[in-house]
Amino acid sequence: MEARGRKKVGVVGYGTMGKWHQDKLGKSGVAEVVAIYDIDPEKYEAPEAAPLKKCANLGELLSLSLDFVIVATPNDTHKGISIKAIETGKHVLCEKPAAMNARELEDVLKAAESKGRVFSVHQNRRWDRDFRIVKKVYDERILGAPFFIESRMQGSNGIPGDWRTKKAFGGGMLMDWGVHLIDQILWMVKSPVVEAYSQVLRIKSEECDDQVKAMMRFENGVNTLVEVNTFSLIPEWRWHFCGEYGSFYIDDIMHCGGSMRKLNPVIRPAAGGAIAESGPTRTFAPRSPDTYTDLPLPGDVETDYLNLYRNFVDACEGGELIVKPAESLRVMRLIDVLFECAEKGVSFKGRL
Ligand code: NAD
Numbered sequence: 001m002e003a004r005g006r007k008k009v010g011v012v013g014y015g016t017m018g019k020w021h022q023d024k025l026g027k028s029g030v031a032e033v034v035a036i037y038d039i040d041p042e043k044y045e046a047p048e049a050a051p052l053k054k055c056a057n058l059g060e061l062l063s064l065s066l067d068f069v070i071v072a073t074p075n076d077t078h079k080g081i082s083i084k085a086i087e088t089g090k091h092v093l094c095e096k097p098a099a100m101n102a103r104e105l106e107d108v109l110k111a112a113e114s115k116g117r118v119f120s121v122h123q124n125r126r127w128d129r130d131f132r133i134v135k136k137v138y139d140e141r142i143l144g145a146p147f148f149i150e151s152r153m154q155g156s157n158g159i160p161g162d163w164r165t166k167k168a169f170g171g172g173m174l175m176d177w178g179v180h181l182i183d184q185i186l187w188m189v190k191s192p193v194v195e196a197y198s199q200v201l202r203i204k205s206e207e208c209d210d211q212v213k214a215m216m217r218f219e220n221g222v223n224t225l226v227e228v229n230t231f232s233l234i235p236e237w238r239w240h241f242c243g244e245y246g247s248f249y250i251d252d253i254m255h256c257g258g259s260m261r262k263l264n265p266v267i268r269p270a271a272g273g274a275i276a277e278s279g280p281t282r283t284f285a286p287r288s289p290d291t292y293t294d295l296p297l298p299g300d301v302e303t304d305y306l307n308l309y310r311n312f313v314d315a316c317e318g319g320e321l322i323v324k325p326a327e328s329l330r331v332m333r334l335i336d337v338l339f340e341c342a343e344k345g346v347s348f349k350g351r352l
Pocket of ligand 1: 012013014015016017018037038039040043072073074075077095096097122123124162163176
């Protein structure tokens with residue numbers, strides 16, 4: 001890749017993610033940001049912007065000789081900017097969510113197809129260590145057939161107070177972390193969603209959802225819960241996974257601590273019972289320790305996120321994308337369904 005030279009990239013939107021892409025692309029070794037466009041000229045004063053060409057408008061950036069464009073603006077602008085970039089012959093790597101809804105994304109994908117350009121979405125969370133551990137246990141059936149997987153992001157700071165709190169900009173948590181968590185689940189489970197139900201709530205935020213719970217059942221028998229909660233002062237585990245032969249949890253995305261408990265081959269019934277102050281229970285009595293083994297979480301997982309950029313550059317030269325447009329369209333379709341379920345208080349039954 002290096003031998004063919006680093007690809008020249010233009011970034012639209014030079015905020016948090018615009019700068020992130022400049023830094024990470026540089027580190028990927030396959031491309032470098034050379035030009036930026038932001039509607040707010042103050043963004044050009046950032047020290048990192050010094051070596052870059054600063055464009056006066058989108059047209060100027062798209063008139064440059066660039067190998068691809070990264071769209072890192074608020075969500076409501078993704079469709080328009082992506083289509084303009086595609087129409088000037090640029091490949092596009094777009095921030096998530098790819099668009100405001102599935103219909104908008106279909107328009108972008110039609111434009112990319114008719115112009116023969118590569119379009120992909122920055123689903124960087126596919127490389128998170130916590131997710132890769134879950135995916136490994138899932139793919140290798142380390143705990144047998146999974147039957148319930150819970151994926152949660154919980155914090156206590158509410159929605160950051162910028163465009164993310166405004167509906168018109170595509171704010172809210174389902175369109176934010178919801179996109180990542182749903183993309184991870186769909187990419188891993190690889191089976192049609194046959195049933196879905198959701199709660200999309202505003203608890204602290206005036207306009208946009210700051211709490212999301214989505215339940216999904218897949219055709220292959222896997223059931224999932226995806227939750228984004230921005231006001232939980234005591235967070236629950238990031239992941240909880242129940243399979244045929246055991247369970248495990250991962251505490252959070254930074255430490256990726258946790259443990260796995262797997263049934264021993266000869267299973268004896270749990271011994272005795274447990275007594276709480278107000279009554280006995282055999283159902284929830286502790287399991288006899290000789291019936292299971294505690295194991296460490298698998299550690300050997302691929303977490304080099306810069307491979308997202310390397311793969312995108314490879315796809316621009318004819319290779320196969322990791323984050324495929326059809327997968328992103330399915331994520332958007334499911335998000336549309338989850339909004340509708342929450343609004344109407346109904347559940348989805350079908351095949352998605
Ligand atoms: P931000 O507010 O920090 O930056 C957005 C920038 O876009 C601002 O500088 C703003 O002035 C500029 N802008 C707005 N409208 C524009 C337009 N029409 N043309 C040019 N510039 C415009 O926001 P952010 O946190 O960087 O988020 C940007 C995108 O990245 C969003 O879609 C968000 O969902 C996504 N994001 C992704 C991740 C991830 O991990 N993949 C993390 C954070 C944000």
